[in-house]
Amino acid sequence: MTNTIQDTVTVADTVHKSEGGSGWILHHVLDSHKIDFTPFGSINLPHLSLFGLDISITKHIFFSWIVALLLIVLLVIVAKSYKKSLIPKGITNLFEIIIIFVRDEIVKPTIGKGYEYFLPFHLTIFFFVLLSNLFGLIPYSTTVTSNIAVTAALAGISFVAIQFAGIRSNGFFGYFKGLIPSGMPALLLIIIIPLEILGLFTKPFALCIRLFANMIAGHVVILSLIGLIFIFKAFVYVVAPVAVGFALFIYLLEILVALIQAYIFTMLTALFIGMAVHQEH
Amino acid sequence: MLTGLNLSILIFAFEGGGTIIDVNPGVIFWTIVTFVILMFILKKVAWKPILTALDQRESSIRESLEKAENAKEEAEKILLKNQEMLSKADEESKKLVNKSRKYADGLKEQMLKESKEQAQKIVNDATLEIERQREAAFEELKSQVAEIAVQAAEKILRKNLNMETQKKIADNFINEITKN
Numbered sequence: 263m264t265n266t267i268q269d270t271v272t273v274a275d276t277v278h279k280s281e282g283g284s285g286w287i288l289h290h291v292l293d294s295h296k297i298d299f300t301p302f303g304s305i306n307l308p309h310l311s312l313f314g315l316d317i318s319i320t321k322h323i324f325f326s327w328i329v330a331l332l333l334i335v336l337l338v339i340v341a342k343s344y345k346k347s348l349i350p351k352g353i354t355n356l357f358e359i360i361i362i363f364v365r366d367e368i369v370k371p372t373i374g375k376g377y378e379y380f381l382p383f384h385l386t387i388f389f390f391v392l393l394s395n396l397f398g399l400i401p402y403s404t405t406v407t408s409n410i411a412v413t414a415a416l417a418g419i420s421f422v423a424i425q426f427a428g429i430r431s432n433g434f435f436g437y438f439k440g441l442i443p444s445g446m447p448a449l450l451l452i453i454i455i456p457l458e459i460l461g462l463f464t465k466p467f468a469l470c471i472r473l474f475a476n477m478i479a480g481h482v483v484i485l486s487l488i489g490l491i492f493i494f495k496a497f498v499y500v501v502a503p504v505a506v507g508f509a510l511f512i513y514l515l516e517i518l519v520a521l522i523q524a525y526i527f528t529m530l531t532a533l534f535i536g537m538a539v540h541q542e543h
Numbered sequence: 544m545l546t547g548l549n550l551s552i553l554i555f556a557f558e559g560g561g562t563i564i565d566v567n568p569g570v571i572f573w574t575i576v577t578f579v580i581l582m583f584i585l586k587k588v589a590w591k592p593i594l595t596a597l598d599q600r601e602s603s604i605r606e607s608l609e610k611a612e613n614a615k616e617e618a619e620k621i622l623l624k625n626q627e628m629l630s631k632a633d634e635e636s637k638k639l640v641n642k643s644r645k646y647a648d649g650l651k652e653q654m655l656k657e658s659k660e661q662a663q664k665i666v667n668d669a670t671l672e673i674e675r676q677r678e679a680a681f682e683e684l685k686s687q688v689a690e691i692a693v694q695a696a697e698k699i700l701r702k703n704l705n706m707e708t709q710k711k712i713a714d715n716f717i718n719e720i721t722k723n
Contacts, residue, residue, distance in 0.1 A: 288562075288563065291563060292563060293567065293570065312572075315568055315569065315572065316567075316568070316569045317569040317572050317573060318569055319573070320567070320569070320570060322570060323569075323570060323573040323574070323577070326573070326574060326577050327577060330577055330580075330581045333581065333585065334581070334584055334585065334588065334589070337585060337588070337589035337590075337593070338588050338589060340589065340593060341588060341589045341592040341593050341596075344592060344593060344596035345592070345596075348596055348599060348600040348603070357593075358593075358597070361593060361594075361597070362597065365594075365597075378594075381590065381594065382582065382585065382586040382590040382591075382594075383582060385585070385590055386578070386581060386582040386585050386586075386590075389585075390578060390581060409567075409570060410563065410564055410565070410566055411565075411566045411567045411568070411570035411571045411574065412570060412571075412574045414566055414571055415570070415571040415572075415574035415575045415578070416574065416578065418571070418575065419575060419578055419579075478563060
């Protein structure tokens, strides 16, 4: 019953917005409770709730599961290929390059000794973010990481990982004591302590916003460029090639951005973990 | 018309409900669940075997390189040893040749000396023998000459000795004795 009501609302919205509003862009970018396969119809996703919390499966959650499944399948294939022989072959080569890059260029130099413990976490973050970013470039798919809730969750995981790493290597009190630079006058502590506590949260907050903004921006730009064609209906033969050309350029740029953002997210997480592990005293 | 490009509308106004900065707690929940499960599954089925395989390969490469390096060092050592041995053998043989040459030289000299001595001795012996023979011959000749002289004297004396002459000789003899 609620589904039908919502559907009619959405359809009405879409019709309303197609008249020149910006809603249709949001419609493509925002999370929703159905997977749209226009013009082949759509699949409605189930509504769930747990202890009063709405945990309905949304489009972004559904695609994050697809990303996760694809990752498991691909990486199991890679892992199996190593059992046959240690010489990489086929897709193993590609994955090996990325894995070695994450290990030798991101995690090893930032965390240093004992980096092996954090390697699975960083590899998972990198591959999950990378594949999520790249998934947005597939038609009918969606960018999981352009949902601020998803990036907030990832940043939250980073936050927990950073605090855990710091406490693990410095001890609970040692870690929080190490946050404050030594030799501070007592008066300055009044300013420093709130600043440092704020600093703990700004780091993952920046991670969250950076990834979200970067991933949504490209899509909004592409959709806006395509939208130009419909706005300038009268000059469609002039505007269409230009708009499509620019959209294509942005699309290619998105591939680069997808790689860079996955790298930055992992790199900064590793950096913060490294800073938490090796505190300056 | 251009409201479609107005970003403020993107963020703050959407009649369909929600904006792009709406944080849906359900999505956060599911993302954390998905990520944590994904991490543990991947850790088990992928990262562990892959990272061990990479480590294994790296260590095997390192070992092979070390082995090759060791083998090279070993070969160089053997080569050096061989060269040393060769030069030693060369020296040894040179020494041996020198020694034998010296020995031969010594032997030669000694033999020469000995043979010279021998010859000298033979010559000496021969000279002595000749001398002895000569002396013997001289002695014999001497005795023979004396005998012949005595015989000749006897013959002469038998012919010329008379009383008068005998007396003269005896007198002379007596005179000489008294003078002394």
